[in-house]
Amino acid sequence: MFDNLWSRAKEFFFRLIRRKPPEPGRFESDTRSALRGWLATAPWIWPARDYTVYIPRGHTNWRRVPLLVLIHGCRQTADDIAHATRITALADDVGCLVLLPRQNPRANAWGCWNWFDKATVRGWGETAIVFAQVRSVRRKYRIDRKRVFIAGMSSGAALATVLGVRRPELIAGVFVHSGIACGAASSPMAALNVSKGGADTDITRIARDARTDAKPDTLPVPLLVIHGGADSVVSPINAAQVVRQYLALNGHAAAEAGADIELPPPDRSSIATPDGRTVTTCEWMISGRVVVRHVLIEALGHAWSGGDDKYPYNDPHPPDATALLGAFVRSAMQ
Secondary structure, eight states: OOOHHHHHHHHHHHHSSSSSOOOEEEEEEEEOOOOOOOOOOOSOOOOOOEEEEEOTTTTOOOSSSEEEEEEETTTTHHHHHHHHHHHHHHHHHHTEEEEEEEETTTTOTTTTOOOHHHHHHOOOOHHHHHHHHHHHHHHHHHHHEEOOOOETTHHHHHHHHHHHHGGGGGGGGGEEEEOTTTTSSSSGHHHHHHHHHOOSSSSSHHHHHHHHOOOOOOOOOEEEEEEEEOEEEEEHHHHHHHHHHHHHHTOOOGGGSSSSOOOSSEEEEEOOOOTEEEEEEEEEEEEEEEEEEEETTOOOOSSSTTTTTTTTEOSSSSOOOHHHHHHHHHHHHH
């Protein structure tokens, strides 16, 4: 009888400790507003936006994990960018959550984020709304405050540059694909011209002022910029300006090297992809660590490199921007 009870007790114990298969990844949705989220360009729009969170496979609340904020571009949706970039596979691999803000179509007729809005540029407007979403997700899912990464495509990338410049204390790294510098447009009417020809403001001064206001221990903010050399929607000059702006934000001497856009980097390399595209990578370092990396992809238009071209603004050819994003996040976490 004793042996039988002992056998049952052992069986019960092993059932308890037997490793369960990891829970599959899942999506959850919510909405968040911000007191300072009113837009100067659309003050009639309630300062709230919906968002979706991807919780990766096997996630538990036992430990704090990184958060990746991925912001879609114009004429895209949060679902489009999530599926086209295969961001869920990256999240499962890294073990991070993904926050996918959703633009309100009433806030912009093209579905763009209002990166040119004066309130947004100063850190209010849609900047404040996205940060309200970040705070909400941090509280609910036990996010590591020091490992919040911002990424975006097109207008989402332009908003990402604003987030990094205005709130560096909250950001561990910024990933910009086909984006524009913070405060690059002097007015909403100038936004299209800026997209085509570059900033009509002093974007370096904006960064210097932000650096003055930032706490020293919040810098540098690592940056990875990816841009297509054949982008006719957002000119490649904008990528060079984002680089200069973040070099100034991070206090790198190269940002002071004259008024020209071309910044001679200490480290430049070029490779050819299997389909013949040239990929040129430039890097700038501070204290032995890369703080800014610029990847220019010849023949790539206004599209996410290596994405699923069943979705708008995605190019299936290498390099894989999502893989580069993953490497960037892992490097910044070290």
